[in-house]
Amino acid sequence: DAKTTQPPSMDCAEGRAANLPCNHSTISGNEYVYWYRQIHSQGPQYIIHGLKNNETNEMASLIITEDRKSSTLILPHATLRDTAVYYCIVRVRDDKIIFGKGTRLHILP
Amino acid sequence: NAGVTQTPKFRVLKTGQSMTLLCAQDMNHEYMYWYRQDPGMGLRLIHYSVGEGTTAKGEVPDGYNVSRLKKQNFLLGLESAAPSQTSVYFCASSYFQVVAYNEQFFGPGTRLTVL
Numbered sequence: 001d002a003k004t005t006q007p008p009s010m011d012c013a014e015g016r017a018a019n020l021p022c023n024h025s026t027i028s029g030n031e032y033v034y035w036y037r038q039i040h041s042q043g044p045q046y047i048i049h050g051l052k053n054n055e056t057n058e059m060a061s062l063i064i065t066e067d068r069k070s071s072t073l074i075l076p077h078a079t080l081r082d083t084a085v086y087y088c089i090v091r092v093r094d095d096k097i098i099f100g101k102g103t104r105l106h107i108l109p
Numbered sequence: 110n111a112g113v114t115q116t117p118k119f120r121v122l123k124t125g126q127s128m129t130l131l132c133a134q135d136m137n138h139e140y141m142y143w144y145r146q147d148p149g150m151g152l153r154l155i156h157y158s159v160g161e162g163t164t165a166k167g168e169v170p171d172g173y174n175v176s177r178l179k180k181q182n183f184l185l186g187l188e189s190a191a192p193s194q195t196s197v198y199f200c201a202s203s204y205f206q207v208v209a210y211n212e213q214f215f216g217p218g219t220r221l222t223v224l
Contacts, residue, residue, distance in 0.1 A: 036213075041197075041218070042215075042217065042218070043113075043199050043201070043215025043216055043217055043218055044152065044199070044201075044213075044215050045215070046212040046213065046214075049212075087151060097154075097213060098154070098168070099144075099151035099152040099153070100151050101149075101150060101151045102151055
């Protein structure tokens with residue numbers, strides 16, 4: 001099963017871009033990269049997913065390296081409401097998602 | 110459209126007591142999941158269901174049972190609660206999975222304390 005590695009915590013100034021890295025060096029060719037976030041005490045929220053092309057939606061951008069061994073989630077203009085734990089997940093089986101410990105992102109005013 | 114709802118929101122049990130947590134979704138999702146989250150940890154999958162009448166074990170199934178008698182409901186049971194089961198429990202649901210798309214929608218959580 002592919003696993004992910006994320007820094008335990010990061011800081012970002014409000015209004016700046018937040019870049020959250022994730023390593024997934026053992027990812028298989030047909031496995032997607034997903035990002036979720038969990039704001040304090042709430043259920044996780046889906047952000048974005050991708051296979052090998054860069055993806056963008058209204059919340060964030062996902063940059064996946066050409067070898068697919070790592071990716072970066074970009075929040076273009078971070079606000080205080082983006083303070084949360086961000087989970088990078090590689091789909092390991094057809095019907096399961098395995099969460100790690102994620103990155104705790106602090107947005108500084 | 111309420112999304113995913115969980116009942117109850119909070120509960121305190123004594124060791125050995127039993128209880129059932131209810132998860133309901135109104136999005137006609139095929140897949141439903143139960144996770145637990147301990148302080149400072151990510152979510153761990155307890156059990157899941159790929160459709161009405163089906164259940165399967167996740168990462169940490171011991172001490173729990175589940176049932177999916179109706180498509181919209183997924184029940185998590187603790188037959189004999191233990192202090193180690195003190196946790197926050199999240200339910201989630203998702204559409205039938207094609208190749209990869211698997212956005213899961215989560216409920217607000219149930220905070221369970223076992224004394």
